[in-house]
Amino acid sequence: MKEEEEMVTPGEVLGKGTEVKAGKGAYLSPHNNTVYAALTGRRSVAPPSPESPDQRPTVEVIGHKAHGPVPEPGCVVIARVTKVMARMASADIMCVGSKSVREKFSGVIRQQDVRATEIDKVDMHSSFRPGDIVKASVISLGDARAYYLSTAQNELGVVSAESMAGGTMVPVSWTEMQCPLTGQIEQRKVAKVGA
Amino acid sequence: MEYVSPEGLRLDGRRPMEMRQLRAELGAVSRADGSAVFEMGNTKVIAAVYGPREVQNRSQQINDKALIRCEYTMANFSTGDRMRKPKGDRRSTEISLVIRQTMEACIMTHLMPRSQIDIFVQVLQADGGTRSACINAATLALADAGIPMCDLVTSCSAGYLNSTPLLDLNYVEDSARGPDVTVGILPKLDKVTLLQMDAKLPMDIFENVMQLATEGCKAVANYIREVLLENTKQLENRRGV
Numbered sequence: 001m002k003e004e005e006e007m008v009t010p011g012e013v014l015g016k017g018t019e020v021k022a023g024k025g026a027y028l029s030p031h032n033n034t035v036y037a038a039l040t041g042r043r044s045v046a047p048p049s050p051e052s053p054d055q056r057p058t059v060e061v062i063g064h065k066a067h068g069p070v071p072e073p074g075c076v077v078i079a080r081v082t083k084v085m086a087r088m089a090s091a092d093i094m095c096v097g098s099k100s101v102r103e104k105f106s107g108v109i110r111q112q113d114v115r116a117t118e119i120d121k122v123d124m125h126s127s128f129r130p131g132d133i134v135k136a137s138v139i140s141l142g143d144a145r146a147y148y149l150s151t152a153q154n155e156l157g158v159v160s161a162e163s164m165a166g167g168t169m170v171p172v173s174w175t176e177m178q179c180p181l182t183g184q185i186e187q188r189k190v191a192k193v194g195a
Numbered sequence: 196m197e198y199v200s201p202e203g204l205r206l207d208g209r210r211p212m213e214m215r216q217l218r219a220e221l222g223a224v225s226r227a228d229g230s231a232v233f234e235m236g237n238t239k240v241i242a243a244v245y246g247p248r249e250v251q252n253r254s255q256q257i258n259d260k261a262l263i264r265c266e267y268t269m270a271n272f273s274t275g276d277r278m279r280k281p282k283g284d285r286r287s288t289e290i291s292l293v294i295r296q297t298m299e300a301c302i303m304t305h306l307m308p309r310s311q312i313d314i315f316v317q318v319l320q321a322d323g324g325t326r327s328a329c330i331n332a333a334t335l336a337l338a339d340a341g342i343p344m345c346d347l348v349t350s351c352s353a354g355y356l357n358s359t360p361l362l363d364l365n366y367v368e369d370s371a372r373g374p375d376v377t378v379g380i381l382p383k384l385d386k387v388t389l390l391q392m393d394a395k396l397p398m399d400i401f402e403n404v405m406q407l408a409t410e411g412c413k414a415v416a417n418y419i420r421e422v423l424l425e426n427t428k429q430l431e432n433r434r435g436v
Contacts, residue, residue, distance in 0.1 A: 007427055009420045010301075010338060011346030011383035027303060027345060029384075036383070038303055038343035040423045042431075063341040064430045103248050144253060 008037040014059045020045070021054065025061030039063040068102030071138045071147050076156075079107055079149065081132045087111045089128045090146065091136070106146040109136060113150040114189050126175075126187035133160040135191050157191035198356040198368055206367055207236075214351070214363045214411055219331075219422045221339045229340025233332035236365060237322035242332035244340040246312035255311075260304035262311040265295035267329060269318040290326055293389065297330055297350070297379045300388040303343040312342060323369040324352045326377050330389070331415055338423055346381035347419055348388055351411030353378070353404045355396060360404045362411050376401070378408040382416035 008014065014026055017033035023046070025039040037043070041063040048055050071077055071093055079091035093105040112119045114127050128134065135156050136149035151157045154174070163169045163179030163186060171190045172178045178185050199205055209215070215236025224230035227243035234240075250256040267290045271278040298314060314336070316329040330350035337344060354364045356373045364375060374396045379389030396404065 007424045009347060009423045010344040011381065013383070025343065027343070029345070036345065038345060039341055040338050040427055041341075042427075064427055067341070105249070144256070 006043050007041070008043050008061055009040050010036075010038055012037045014043060014061075019056060021048075021056045021058045023058040023060035025063055026059055035059060037061045069096040069099040070101075071096050071105055071107070073138050073140050076135060076137050077107070077149065078159075079134050079136055081128045081130050081134055082106075084124050084128050084130060086124060089124055091134060091149065093147065107136070107138070107149040108142065108146045109134070109149045109151060113139065113148065113152055116152040119152075123187075127189040128158065129161065129186075129188075131162055132158045132188070135159050151189055151191070154192045157189040159191050159193055161186070161188055196371065198361070198371060199359045205361065207365055211359050211361050212407065212410075214414060215365070217415065217418045219335055219419065221335060221422065221426045227336070227340075229336045229338070229342070231332050231335035231339055232319075233328050233335060235324055235328050235331075235363065237320055238318075238324055238328045238365075239320040240316055240318050240325065240328040240332040242314065242316045242329070242336040244312065244314050244333070244336040244342065246340075247307040247310035247342065248312075250309060250311045256309055259308050261302070261307040261309075263295055263299045263302060263304065263314070264311060265291050265298065265314040265316070265333070267291040267294060267316050267318075269321060269325070273318045273321045290329065293326065293391070294329055294333055297348055297389045298333055298337065301334075301344045301346055301348045301381060302337065303345055306343055312337075321366065323364050323366040324377075326350070326391075327352050327363075327379075327415075330379055331419065335419060335422065338419075339426075346384050346386075347416055348379050348381055349412045349415040349419060350377060350379040350389060351408050351415055352376060353408035353411065355400060355404050360400075360407045362407050374401075374404070376404050376408050378405060378412055380409055380412045380416075382413050 014035045017028050022028045022035045027038050028035050039061045041061045044060050046058045077093045078095040079093045081091045083090045088108045088110045090108050093107050111122050114122045136151045139148040139150045142148040161169050165181045167179050167181040169177035169179050174190050176185050177188045218234040220232045223232045224243045229244040232241050267287045314333050318325050327350040334347050354361045354373050354375050374394035377391045
Protein backbone atom coordinates (compact mmCIF):
# COMPACT_ATOMS: atom_id res chain seq x y z
CA MET A 1 0.00 0.00 0.00
CA LYS A 2 2.50 2.58 1.20
CA GLU A 3 5.16 3.73 -1.17
CA GLU A 4 7.52 5.63 1.11
CA GLU A 5 7.61 6.67 4.75
CA GLU A 6 9.34 9.53 6.46
CA MET A 7 8.86 11.73 9.51
CA VAL A 8 7.34 15.17 9.09
CA THR A 9 6.43 18.08 11.36
CA PRO A 10 3.62 20.64 10.90
CA GLY A 11 4.24 23.06 8.05
CA GLU A 12 6.38 20.74 5.99
CA VAL A 13 5.60 20.56 2.28
CA LEU A 14 4.22 17.18 1.25
CA GLY A 15 3.60 17.86 -2.44
CA LYS A 16 1.81 19.94 -5.03
CA GLY A 17 -1.97 20.19 -4.95
CA THR A 18 -2.16 19.11 -8.57
CA GLU A 19 -0.21 15.91 -7.91
CA VAL A 20 -1.47 14.69 -4.53
CA LYS A 21 -4.63 14.87 -2.40
CA ALA A 22 -4.49 15.90 1.25
CA GLY A 23 -5.67 13.16 3.60
CA LYS A 24 -5.79 13.04 7.38
CA GLY A 25 -3.15 15.18 9.10
CA ALA A 26 -2.44 17.16 5.95
CA TYR A 27 -4.03 20.22 4.43
CA LEU A 28 -4.16 21.99 1.09
CA SER A 29 -3.18 25.62 1.22
CA PRO A 30 -5.36 27.42 -1.32
CA HIS A 31 -3.12 30.38 -2.04
CA ASN A 32 -0.19 28.45 -3.50
CA ASN A 33 -1.97 25.11 -4.08
CA THR A 34 0.51 23.14 -1.98
CA VAL A 35 -0.14 20.29 0.45
CA TYR A 36 1.39 20.76 3.91
CA ALA A 37 1.57 18.54 7.00
CA ALA A 38 -0.56 19.51 10.00
CA LEU A 39 0.68 16.91 12.51
CA THR A 40 3.95 15.40 13.67
CA GLY A 41 4.30 11.84 12.53
CA ARG A 42 4.90 9.50 9.64
CA ARG A 43 4.01 10.42 6.11
CA SER A 44 2.26 7.77 4.09
CA VAL A 45 1.10 7.83 0.51
CA ALA A 46 -1.89 5.73 -0.48
CA PRO A 47 -2.62 5.14 -4.18
CA PRO A 48 -6.14 6.08 -5.37
CA SER A 49 -8.77 3.39 -5.76
CA PRO A 50 -8.85 2.23 -9.40
CA GLU A 51 -12.50 3.21 -10.02
CA SER A 52 -12.37 6.74 -8.56
CA PRO A 53 -12.36 9.53 -11.16
CA ASP A 54 -9.64 11.43 -9.28
CA GLN A 55 -6.40 9.56 -9.96
CA ARG A 56 -4.15 11.49 -7.53
CA PRO A 57 -2.57 9.56 -4.66
CA THR A 58 -3.61 10.59 -1.12
CA VAL A 59 -0.89 11.73 1.25
CA GLU A 60 -1.55 11.37 4.99
CA VAL A 61 0.33 12.07 8.20
CA ILE A 62 -0.21 9.48 10.91
CA GLY A 63 0.27 11.07 14.32
CA HIS A 64 1.44 9.25 17.41
CA LYS A 65 -1.24 10.45 19.82
CA ALA A 66 -4.41 8.39 19.94
CA HIS A 67 -7.45 10.44 20.85
CA GLY A 68 -10.14 9.06 23.09
CA PRO A 69 -13.22 7.56 21.43
CA VAL A 70 -16.20 9.85 20.78
CA PRO A 71 -19.79 8.57 20.52
CA GLU A 72 -21.33 8.86 17.09
CA PRO A 73 -24.81 7.99 15.78
CA GLY A 74 -25.33 4.26 15.38
CA CYS A 75 -22.67 3.02 17.77
CA VAL A 76 -23.41 1.05 20.93
CA VAL A 77 -22.37 2.62 24.23
CA ILE A 78 -22.32 1.58 27.87
CA ALA A 79 -23.71 4.26 30.17
CA ARG A 80 -24.48 4.72 33.84
CA VAL A 81 -27.91 6.16 34.68
CA THR A 82 -27.58 9.28 36.82
CA LYS A 83 -31.11 10.65 37.03
CA VAL A 84 -34.55 9.32 36.16
CA MET A 85 -37.32 11.77 35.36
CA ALA A 86 -40.91 11.26 34.21
CA ARG A 87 -40.16 11.60 30.48
CA MET A 88 -36.48 10.84 30.27
CA ALA A 89 -33.48 9.40 32.04
CA SER A 90 -30.03 10.95 31.88
CA ALA A 91 -26.89 8.87 31.80
CA ASP A 92 -23.12 9.31 31.64
CA ILE A 93 -21.49 7.49 28.75
CA MET A 94 -18.60 5.35 29.97
CA CYS A 95 -17.66 3.19 26.97
CA VAL A 96 -18.02 3.58 23.23
CA GLY A 97 -18.01 0.11 21.70
CA SER A 98 -15.31 -1.67 23.65
CA LYS A 99 -13.24 1.42 24.48
CA SER A 100 -13.64 3.55 27.58
CA VAL A 101 -14.04 7.29 27.03
CA ARG A 102 -11.45 9.73 28.35
CA GLU A 103 -13.78 12.62 29.11
CA LYS A 104 -17.36 12.98 30.22
CA PHE A 105 -20.17 12.61 27.69
CA SER A 106 -23.74 12.81 28.85
CA GLY A 107 -26.69 11.14 27.17
CA VAL A 108 -30.44 11.04 27.63
CA ILE A 109 -32.86 8.18 27.05
CA ARG A 110 -36.23 9.66 26.25
CA GLN A 111 -39.48 7.90 27.10
CA GLN A 112 -40.22 7.04 23.46
CA ASP A 113 -36.79 5.45 23.00
CA VAL A 114 -36.89 2.97 25.89
CA ARG A 115 -38.56 0.07 24.06
CA ALA A 116 -39.83 -0.69 20.60
CA THR A 117 -43.47 -1.43 21.42
CA GLU A 118 -46.13 0.53 23.32
CA ILE A 119 -43.75 3.44 23.44
CA ASP A 120 -46.34 5.80 24.93
CA LYS A 121 -47.05 3.55 27.92
CA VAL A 122 -43.47 3.44 29.18
CA ASP A 123 -42.96 4.27 32.85
CA MET A 124 -39.43 5.58 33.20
CA HIS A 125 -39.24 4.71 36.90
CA SER A 126 -39.98 1.05 36.21
CA SER A 127 -37.40 0.95 33.40
CA PHE A 128 -34.28 2.46 34.97
CA ARG A 129 -32.93 3.47 38.36
CA PRO A 130 -29.98 5.74 39.08
CA GLY A 131 -26.78 3.69 39.14
CA ASP A 132 -27.89 1.12 36.56
CA ILE A 133 -25.43 0.17 33.85
CA VAL A 134 -27.20 0.41 30.51
CA LYS A 135 -26.26 -0.75 27.05
CA ALA A 136 -27.74 1.67 24.51
CA SER A 137 -27.28 2.80 20.94
CA VAL A 138 -26.69 6.42 19.99
CA ILE A 139 -29.58 7.77 17.91
CA SER A 140 -28.27 11.26 17.28
CA LEU A 141 -25.91 13.88 18.56
CA GLY A 142 -28.95 15.29 20.34
CA ASP A 143 -29.24 18.81 21.60
CA ALA A 144 -26.32 20.87 22.81
CA ARG A 145 -26.35 19.14 26.20
CA ALA A 146 -26.56 15.42 25.63
CA TYR A 147 -26.51 12.61 23.10
CA TYR A 148 -29.84 10.89 22.47
CA LEU A 149 -29.64 7.22 23.39
CA SER A 150 -32.06 4.40 22.64
CA THR A 151 -32.66 1.02 24.26
CA ALA A 152 -35.40 -0.01 21.82
CA GLN A 153 -33.86 -3.38 20.90
CA ASN A 154 -33.82 -6.75 22.66
CA GLU A 155 -30.05 -6.63 23.15
CA LEU A 156 -30.19 -3.13 24.67
CA GLY A 157 -31.24 -2.07 28.13
CA VAL A 158 -30.04 -2.59 31.70
CA VAL A 159 -27.11 -5.02 31.84
CA SER A 160 -26.20 -4.61 35.50
CA ALA A 161 -28.18 -3.17 38.39
CA GLU A 162 -28.04 -3.08 42.14
CA SER A 163 -31.11 -3.88 44.23
CA MET A 164 -32.37 -1.87 47.21
CA ALA A 165 -30.54 -4.34 49.46
CA GLY A 166 -27.29 -3.71 47.59
CA GLY A 167 -26.90 -6.98 45.71
CA THR A 168 -26.26 -7.27 41.97
CA MET A 169 -29.56 -8.38 40.51
CA VAL A 170 -30.16 -11.30 38.18
CA PRO A 171 -32.43 -10.86 35.14
CA VAL A 172 -35.65 -12.83 35.35
CA SER A 173 -37.53 -11.63 32.28
CA TRP A 174 -37.17 -8.72 29.88
CA THR A 175 -38.96 -6.46 32.33
CA GLU A 176 -37.86 -7.85 35.69
CA MET A 177 -34.71 -8.45 37.70
CA GLN A 178 -34.45 -10.29 41.01
CA CYS A 179 -32.22 -9.62 43.99
CA PRO A 180 -30.28 -12.74 45.08
CA LEU A 181 -30.17 -11.57 48.70
CA THR A 182 -33.82 -10.78 49.40
CA GLY A 183 -35.57 -12.37 46.45
CA GLN A 184 -37.28 -9.07 45.75
CA ILE A 185 -38.25 -8.43 42.15
CA GLU A 186 -37.64 -4.99 40.63
CA GLN A 187 -38.83 -3.60 37.31
CA ARG A 188 -36.24 -2.79 34.64
CA LYS A 189 -35.92 -2.66 30.85
CA VAL A 190 -33.55 -5.63 30.78
CA ALA A 191 -31.10 -6.25 27.96
CA LYS A 192 -30.88 -9.71 26.44
CA VAL A 193 -27.22 -10.50 27.02
CA GLY A 194 -25.58 -13.28 25.01
CA ALA A 195 -27.47 -15.87 22.92
CA MET B 196 25.80 51.24 31.08
CA GLU B 197 27.82 49.30 28.56
CA TYR B 198 25.89 46.35 27.17
CA VAL B 199 28.31 45.46 24.40
CA SER B 200 32.00 45.52 25.31
CA PRO B 201 34.59 46.93 22.87
CA GLU B 202 35.54 43.33 22.07
CA GLY B 203 31.97 42.81 20.89
CA LEU B 204 30.81 40.65 23.78
CA ARG B 205 27.59 41.05 25.74
CA LEU B 206 27.21 40.91 29.52
CA ASP B 207 26.69 37.15 29.52
CA GLY B 208 29.53 36.59 27.07
CA ARG B 209 27.45 36.17 23.94
CA ARG B 210 28.05 37.83 20.57
CA PRO B 211 25.31 40.32 19.50
CA MET B 212 23.81 37.84 17.04
CA GLU B 213 24.09 34.82 19.27
CA MET B 214 21.12 33.09 20.88
CA ARG B 215 21.08 31.50 24.27
CA GLN B 216 21.17 27.73 24.50
CA LEU B 217 17.89 26.03 23.71
CA ARG B 218 16.59 22.96 25.44
CA ALA B 219 13.22 21.31 25.04
CA GLU B 220 11.54 18.29 26.49
CA LEU B 221 8.19 16.80 25.54
CA GLY B 222 5.65 15.05 27.74
CA ALA B 223 6.49 16.82 31.00
CA VAL B 224 2.95 16.67 32.40
CA SER B 225 1.58 13.14 32.37
CA ARG B 226 -2.09 14.08 32.85
CA ALA B 227 -2.17 16.59 29.98
CA ASP B 228 -2.90 15.65 26.36
CA GLY B 229 0.29 17.40 25.33
CA SER B 230 3.00 19.15 27.29
CA ALA B 231 6.50 20.54 26.98
CA VAL B 232 9.26 22.28 28.87
CA PHE B 233 11.17 24.89 26.90
CA GLU B 234 14.34 26.63 28.01
CA MET B 235 16.14 29.58 26.46
CA GLY B 236 19.24 29.98 28.59
CA ASN B 237 18.00 30.61 32.11
CA THR B 238 14.41 31.23 31.05
CA LYS B 239 12.40 28.10 31.66
CA VAL B 240 8.74 27.63 30.78
CA ILE B 241 6.36 24.69 31.09
CA ALA B 242 3.29 24.36 28.88
CA ALA B 243 0.36 21.95 29.02
CA VAL B 244 -2.40 21.47 26.47
CA TYR B 245 -5.78 19.90 27.18
CA GLY B 246 -8.19 19.06 24.42
CA PRO B 247 -9.79 19.21 21.98
CA ARG B 248 -12.52 18.56 24.51
CA GLU B 249 -16.14 19.55 25.07
CA VAL B 250 -16.70 23.23 25.76
CA GLN B 251 -17.05 23.83 29.49
CA ASN B 252 -19.00 27.06 29.29
CA ARG B 253 -21.74 26.55 26.70
CA SER B 254 -22.21 30.24 26.05
CA GLN B 255 -18.63 30.43 24.74
CA GLN B 256 -19.12 27.59 22.26
CA ILE B 257 -18.39 28.47 18.64
CA ASN B 258 -20.34 26.46 16.10
CA ASP B 259 -17.86 26.37 13.25
CA LYS B 260 -14.50 26.27 15.00
CA ALA B 261 -12.69 25.38 18.18
CA LEU B 262 -12.44 27.73 21.13
CA ILE B 263 -8.85 28.37 22.21
CA ARG B 264 -8.18 29.39 25.78
CA CYS B 265 -4.83 30.34 27.19
CA GLU B 266 -3.60 31.04 30.68
CA TYR B 267 -0.17 32.48 31.44
CA THR B 268 1.15 32.46 34.98
CA MET B 269 4.50 33.16 36.56
CA ALA B 270 5.54 30.98 39.46
CA ASN B 271 6.28 33.18 42.46
CA PHE B 272 9.76 31.69 42.70
CA SER B 273 10.53 32.50 39.06
CA THR B 274 12.06 35.93 39.55
CA GLY B 275 15.02 37.19 41.58
CA ASP B 276 12.92 38.59 44.41
CA ARG B 277 9.94 36.44 45.30
CA MET B 278 6.66 37.66 43.86
CA ARG B 279 3.76 38.34 46.21
CA LYS B 280 0.58 38.35 44.15
CA PRO B 281 1.33 36.68 40.87
CA LYS B 282 -2.12 35.88 39.47
CA GLY B 283 -4.44 37.98 37.36
CA ASP B 284 -2.37 41.12 36.94
CA ARG B 285 -2.39 43.22 33.81
CA ARG B 286 0.85 41.84 32.43
CA SER B 287 -0.20 38.19 32.56
CA THR B 288 -3.63 38.99 31.11
CA GLU B 289 -1.93 40.73 28.20
CA ILE B 290 0.56 37.90 27.61
CA SER B 291 -2.25 35.32 27.83
CA LEU B 292 -4.06 37.22 25.10
CA VAL B 293 -0.93 37.48 22.96
CA ILE B 294 -0.21 33.77 23.24
CA ARG B 295 -3.83 32.89 22.50
CA GLN B 296 -3.94 35.03 19.37
CA THR B 297 -0.62 33.69 18.16
CA MET B 298 -1.65 30.07 18.64
CA GLU B 299 -5.09 30.67 17.11
CA ALA B 300 -3.35 31.75 13.93
CA CYS B 301 -1.71 28.36 13.47
CA ILE B 302 -4.24 25.88 14.89
CA MET B 303 -6.67 24.57 12.29
CA THR B 304 -9.67 25.42 14.43
CA HIS B 305 -12.22 24.73 11.70
CA LEU B 306 -11.45 20.99 11.97
CA MET B 307 -12.69 20.84 15.56
CA PRO B 308 -16.03 22.69 15.73
CA ARG B 309 -17.80 23.05 19.09
CA SER B 310 -14.75 22.00 21.07
CA GLN B 311 -12.25 23.75 23.26
CA ILE B 312 -8.48 23.63 23.58
CA ASP B 313 -6.85 24.86 26.77
CA ILE B 314 -3.25 26.00 26.85
CA PHE B 315 -1.61 26.58 30.21
CA VAL B 316 1.85 28.09 30.33
CA GLN B 317 3.80 28.75 33.47
CA VAL B 318 7.12 30.50 33.81
CA LEU B 319 9.42 28.54 36.12
CA GLN B 320 12.47 30.75 35.70
CA ALA B 321 12.29 34.25 34.25
CA ASP B 322 15.38 35.67 32.60
CA GLY B 323 14.00 37.81 29.78
CA GLY B 324 12.14 36.67 26.70
CA THR B 325 9.41 34.83 28.63
CA ARG B 326 6.88 35.81 25.98
CA SER B 327 8.86 34.08 23.23
CA ALA B 328 9.67 31.07 25.39
CA CYS B 329 5.98 30.67 26.24
CA ILE B 330 4.98 30.69 22.58
CA ASN B 331 7.66 28.14 21.72
CA ALA B 332 6.63 25.92 24.62
CA ALA B 333 2.96 26.18 23.62
CA THR B 334 3.80 25.17 20.03
CA LEU B 335 5.68 22.12 21.24
CA ALA B 336 2.87 21.14 23.60
CA LEU B 337 0.27 21.52 20.82
CA ALA B 338 2.37 19.39 18.49
CA ASP B 339 2.75 16.83 21.28
CA ALA B 340 -1.03 16.78 21.76
CA GLY B 341 -1.44 15.98 18.06
CA ILE B 342 -3.52 19.04 17.34
CA PRO B 343 -3.52 19.91 13.63
CA MET B 344 -1.62 23.10 12.90
CA CYS B 345 -0.87 24.77 9.58
CA ASP B 346 2.71 25.38 10.72
CA LEU B 347 4.79 25.53 13.89
CA VAL B 348 4.77 29.07 15.29
CA THR B 349 8.06 30.09 16.78
CA SER B 350 9.03 33.28 18.47
CA CYS B 351 12.19 35.17 19.36
CA SER B 352 13.00 38.65 20.56
CA ALA B 353 15.66 41.15 19.53
CA GLY B 354 16.67 44.51 20.92
CA TYR B 355 18.81 47.50 20.10
CA LEU B 356 21.34 48.67 22.69
CA ASN B 357 24.62 50.62 22.32
CA SER B 358 23.77 51.08 18.60
CA THR B 359 23.93 47.32 18.12
CA PRO B 360 21.07 44.98 17.30
CA LEU B 361 21.07 42.19 19.90
CA LEU B 362 19.37 38.83 19.51
CA ASP B 363 17.41 37.17 22.34
CA LEU B 364 17.68 39.67 25.22
CA ASN B 365 18.18 38.40 28.73
CA TYR B 366 16.75 40.01 31.87
CA VAL B 367 19.56 42.56 32.38
CA GLU B 368 19.43 43.69 28.75
CA ASP B 369 15.62 43.73 28.88
CA SER B 370 15.70 45.99 31.97
CA ALA B 371 17.81 48.52 30.06
CA ARG B 372 14.46 49.84 28.74
CA GLY B 373 15.70 49.86 25.20
CA PRO B 374 13.54 48.77 22.28
CA ASP B 375 12.47 45.12 22.53
CA VAL B 376 10.98 43.57 19.41
CA THR B 377 9.20 40.24 19.86
CA VAL B 378 8.44 38.45 16.61
CA GLY B 379 6.41 35.31 16.03
CA ILE B 380 6.48 33.68 12.62
CA LEU B 381 5.18 30.68 10.72
CA PRO B 382 8.60 29.67 9.39
CA LYS B 383 7.61 27.41 6.49
CA LEU B 384 4.82 29.68 5.28
CA ASP B 385 6.92 32.80 5.86
CA LYS B 386 4.16 34.69 7.65
CA VAL B 387 4.31 36.94 10.69
CA THR B 388 1.75 36.16 13.40
CA LEU B 389 3.12 38.34 16.19
CA LEU B 390 5.04 41.60 16.22
CA GLN B 391 5.39 43.65 19.36
CA MET B 392 7.60 46.58 20.24
CA ASP B 393 7.19 48.97 23.13
CA ALA B 394 9.55 51.79 22.09
CA LYS B 395 10.36 53.91 19.08
CA LEU B 396 12.97 53.03 16.47
CA PRO B 397 13.85 54.55 13.10
CA MET B 398 12.46 52.53 10.21
CA ASP B 399 15.78 51.29 8.82
CA ILE B 400 17.06 50.15 12.22
CA PHE B 401 13.73 48.55 13.03
CA GLU B 402 13.93 46.53 9.84
CA ASN B 403 17.38 45.25 10.80
CA VAL B 404 16.27 44.34 14.30
CA MET B 405 13.17 42.59 13.03
CA GLN B 406 15.21 40.71 10.44
CA LEU B 407 17.50 39.54 13.24
CA ALA B 408 14.54 38.37 15.36
CA THR B 409 13.09 36.54 12.35
CA GLU B 410 16.39 34.73 11.85
CA GLY B 411 16.22 33.78 15.52
CA CYS B 412 12.69 32.41 15.03
CA LYS B 413 13.94 30.26 12.16
CA ALA B 414 16.74 28.87 14.30
CA VAL B 415 14.23 28.06 17.03
CA ALA B 416 11.98 26.40 14.44
CA ASN B 417 14.81 24.17 13.25
CA TYR B 418 15.53 23.14 16.81
CA ILE B 419 11.85 22.46 17.57
CA ARG B 420 11.53 20.33 14.45
CA GLU B 421 14.54 18.28 15.49
CA VAL B 422 13.08 17.75 18.96
CA LEU B 423 9.71 16.68 17.56
CA LEU B 424 11.25 14.25 15.07
CA GLU B 425 13.54 12.80 17.72
CA ASN B 426 10.59 12.38 20.10
CA THR B 427 8.45 10.69 17.45
CA LYS B 428 11.30 8.30 16.62
CA GLN B 429 11.71 7.43 20.29
CA LEU B 430 7.99 6.77 20.68
CA GLU B 431 8.06 4.52 17.63
CA ASN B 432 11.06 2.62 18.94
CA ARG B 433 9.29 2.06 22.23
CA ARG B 434 6.23 0.85 20.43
CA GLY B 435 8.43 -1.37 18.30
CA VAL B 436 7.39 -0.22 14.84
